[in-house]
Amino acid sequence: MSYFPDESTGRAWARYAILALPLLYLIVALTYSAYMAPWGRQVDPESAYAMNGLAWAAGYPMMKNDHPGTTTILLGGIVMKLYAFISGRSDIIEFGLKNYDAFIYASRAVEALLMSLALLASGLMVQRVTRSAIAAVLIQVGPFVHFELMHFELMLTPESLMISCVVLGTGLVLKSALGREPPTAGLGVAQGLVFALGLSSKYLYAPLAILSVALLRSWRAYVLATLVGAFGFFVFNRILNPYVFTSGFHWLVSIATHKGIYGAGEPGFIDFNLFWSNMGQIIAASPLISAVFVLGGCVALARMLTSRDYLNPVSLTLLACFVAFAAQLLATSKHFNLHYMVASWTLTGGVLVLSIIEMRRLWPALSPRLLAGAAGLLCIALISTSLIRLKDEAVTWSGLNRTGARLSQAVVSAAPTCANVSSMFVRAPENELNHGADMTLGTPKMTADFSEAYARAFKEPLLDHNFYRNVLLRNFIVLGYDQLAREYPCIVVRISQELNASTSSGLLELRPDHCVVESVHVYTVGMACRKIQDAMAK
Numbered sequence: 001m002s003y004f005p006d007e008s009t010g011r012a013w014a015r016y017a018i019l020a021l022p023l024l025y026l027i028v029a030l031t032y033s034a035y036m037a038p039w040g041r042q043v044d045p046e047s048a049y050a051m052n053g054l055a056w057a058a059g060y061p062m063m064k065n066d067h068p069g070t071t072t073i074l075l076g077g078i079v080m081k082l083y084a085f086i087s088g089r090s091d092i093i094e095f096g097l098k099n100y101d102a103f104i105y106a107s108r109a110v111e112a113l114l115m116s117l118a119l120l121a122s123g124l125m126v127q128r129v130t131r132s133a134i135a136a137v138l139i140q141v142g143p144f145v146h147f148e149l150m151h152f153e154l155m156l157t158p159e160s161l162m163i164s165c166v167v168l169g170t171g172l173v174l175k176s177a178l179g180r181e182p183p184t185a186g187l188g189v190a191q192g193l194v195f196a197l198g199l200s201s202k203y204l205y206a207p208l209a210i211l212s213v214a215l216l217r218s219w220r221a222y223v224l225a226t227l228v229g230a231f232g233f234f235v236f237n238r239i240l241n242p243y244v245f246t247s248g249f250h251w252l253v254s255i256a257t258h259k260g261i262y263g264a265g266e267p268g269f270i271d272f273n274l275f276w277s278n279m280g281q282i283i284a285a286s287p288l289i290s291a292v293f294v295l296g297g298c299v300a301l302a303r304m305l306t307s308r309d310y311l312n313p314v315s316l317t318l319l320a321c322f323v324a325f326a327a328q329l330l331a332t333s334k335h336f337n338l339h340y341m342v343a344s345w346t347l348t349g350g351v352l353v354l355s356i357i358e359m360r361r362l363w364p365a366l367s368p369r370l371l372a373g374a375a376g377l378l379c380i381a382l383i384s385t386s387l388i389r390l391k392d393e394a395v396t397w398s399g400l401n402r403t404g405a406r407l408s409q410a411v412v413s414a415a416p417t418c419a420n421v422s423s424m425f426v427r428a429p430e431n432e433l434n435h436g437a438d439m440t441l442g443t444p445k446m447t448a449d450f451s452e453a454y455a456r457a458f459k460e461p462l463l464d465h466n467f468y469r470n471v472l473l474r475n476f477i478v479l480g481y482d483q484l485a486r487e488y489p490c491i492v493v494r495i496s497q498e499l500n501a502s503t504s505s506g507l508l509e510l511r512p513d514h515c516v517v518e519s520v521h522v523y524t525v526g527m528a529c530r531k532i533q534d535a536m537a538k
Contacts, residue, residue, distance in 0.1 A: 094453040423494060
């Protein structure tokens with residue numbers, strides 16, 4: 001029985017079809033990255049991982065461990081080491097701080113290249129085992145199926161390398177499930193290694209462990225995958241990011257035992273006042289993707305029941321994809337953020353391939369062209385919707401970033417002798433280092449070293465009204481507004497929200513003037529706030 005209309009056709013186009021989506025991905029990734037300034041929308045968490053990578057490159061331990069993000073920090077650190085080596089610079093901290101944006105853009109480009117290679121490798125594996133270029137292209141659509149998925153995989157975030165692992169892992173899973181011979185020990189080891197790297201990128205990879213059922217035709221391969229996955233995760237993080245097993249673990253426990261976001265809120269497992277509405281938002285945000293998984297799960301169950309073959313690798317793997325999706329849906333409904341679904345959403349292409357095979361087995365009269373055509377139209381709809389949204393987002397945020405940069409220039413123009421204080425989320429190019437420092441500088445020595453390196457690299461001090469800690473920082477070291485007022489004739493502060501007694505860090509005690517410029521709250525001491533407004537209007 002043939003499952004796809006192009007099986008064994010040997011047409012020349014089939015050999016090159018699997019190059020289309022990897023090349024498209026690389027072009028889209030590099031273009032989108034050029035529009036998304038590192039100090040704009042994703043300054044949190046991009047700056048945190050960039051700064052951790054810089055610190056690791058300089059010989060310090062990895063301090064960020066909550067996702068755990070080990071692979072992202074490692075990639076950033078390697079890029080920084082190579083960047084400094086090629087430039088002939090020995091002071092990595094000073095060099096990294098001075099070339100922070102270039103470092104982030106280069107790291108994004110490496111991530112994009114790795115994703116493209118993962119798409120190509122996965123497509124080749126599926127093409128070989130199915131003898132179909134259509135099946136190979138279908139499995140490659142995973143990273144394109146939703147805007148949230150595309151956005152986070154294109155930034156310097158843990159999701160990017162995690163999704164690359166999902167893509168590569170999906171190819172290995174389908175190779176295991178569809179191969180004529182039982183999976184080899186090497187295939188089990190490969191799946192275990194990919195799982196260890198995926199989980200080391202972000203814990204969202206965990207539900208995909210169930211996909212190892214594709215290996216059950218070979219107990220040796222299954223056991224090896226389990227052992228290599230668990231041992232590989234432990235060794236990789238124990239060596240590179242040991243805090244994963246202390247503060248990182250405590251963070252996970254806090255999330256699991258509290259109803260609020262990031263372990264906040266009252267004790268308890270689930271807030272049912274939000275749980276069902278969160279689930280509704282997830283399904284509404286991706287109805288076609290949800291339908292693909294539900295259909296796949298139903299088809300797999302129907303095939304098992306009608307054939308009474310409960311251990312068939314195709315049926316088991318397809319059902320496992322649905323279980324992974326359902327588990328992530330439940331977890332994300334408890335701890336809500338739409339992009340927490342990206343690991344399971346990336347399986348969409350693999351689910352389509354397995355569903356077509358199962359439907360052909362259930363109903364042999366169904367035309368392969370009809371099934372492949374329906375799947376193709378669905379993929380075109382998903383990809384086009386994601387790309388249109390991605391384009392709109394790039395245009396919107398590039399405009400917002402230009403506005404933030406102009407406001408920075410207006411402050412310097414109107415108040416050249418004033419202390420220039422900014423904060424997160426005001427899109428100030430000079431502020432992006434601060435969030436990274438917050439998530440990295442865990443010891444007094446690290447803080448002192450980075451502060452001194454910043455003073456060597458830049459003439460003007462870095463003044464930050466810290467968004468999360470509600471303190472004033474100069475070159476990463478805590479300072480008071482009263483001290484700043486004694487050192488400067490005037491002060492200009494930009495912050496994303498209006499200050500109150502608990503968030504002002506002593507600024508309100510100086511009785512500042514206040515105005516709003518381009519949705520940014522501006523506070524001034526020793527000068528009229530209107531001067532900033534006038535400079536911005538020019």
